Amino acid sequence: MFRSLTVFLRLFGIDILRLVSSLVSIPWYIRQYFFFIRHQKDSFFPIDLYPILFDRFESASALGEYFWQDLFVAQKVLSLNPRKHVDIGSRIDGFVAHLACVRQVEVLDIRPLPVNINNVFFTQWDITEPNPAFFGIYDCVTCLHTLEHIGLGRYGDQLDPNGWSKGLASLSLLLQPQGVLLISVPIGVQRVQFNAHRIFHPSTIVKVASLNGLSLSNFHHLTHSGSFLEGDLGDFDFLAQQRYGLGIFCFTRS
Incomplete structure (x- = not known):
């Protein structure tokens, strides 16, 4: 039933699995951000927030x-x-x-x-x-x-x-x-x-x-x-x- 629900919601642009994966990754993202801030010595690169939270779980290529x-x-x-x-x-x-x-x-x-x-x-x-x-x-x-x-x-x-x-x-x-x-x-x-x-x-x-x-x-x-x-x-x-x-x-x- 869960699988059917996720497939159905995806038809409306709602991807539950990707949403859950993103939410779980928020603490990881915050830790990564502050670690990067502490260790960045090159002031030529101002930092904007642009969270990409799920790519680390994906394979090198999605070959469908x-x-x-x-x-x-x-x-x-x-x-x-x-x-x-x-x-x-x-x-x-x-x-x-x-x-x-x-x-x-x-x-x-x-x-x-x-x-x-x-x-x-x-x-x-x-x-x-x-x-x-x-x-x-x-x-x-x-x-x-x-x-x-x-x-x-x-x-x-x-x-x-x-x-x-x-x-x-x-x-x-x-x-x-x-x-x-x-x-x-x-x-x-x-x-x-x-x-x-x-x-x-x-x-x-x-x-x-x-x-x-x-x-x-x-x-x-x-x-x-x-x-x-x-x-x-x-x-x-x-x-x-x-x-x-x-x-x-x-x-x-x-």
């Missing part, structure tokens, strides 16, 4: 699923070396940044991008409204942790229970024949966690993709250790019984 996903798919795209690649809705400060270090990246997103980034060419676009200007011109399309949100209104999009399938149909239209589509979505017991995201049975993604001329080339799922394991259709029913996981699907347009 977004980190592993962004790294994994960026390596895939670089190995494919597509002539013309576009990304839809993935993290600018993760996946797109990895690619922009070494190549140009075209980005489409329903949200505005208020800054200019070297090697990133941005267009604001709602993927549920197909735009013929983008049809059939890309040999590689990526869309990471995006489809599950479309139609839930979380990012200012219109409410649409079928928004995700419309989005997947639009992705297929962007591809040239034999073009590659790389997408990631949460997988597990199929449901909507409103208004955060959907979780898919892996077969749901494959079936709708096939209706739009896409053939599954390979599939990977993320393990708890941060490794991506290659799977096949036989894994889908097992993965669909899990509470939550991450699946990466690679499709080819026929």
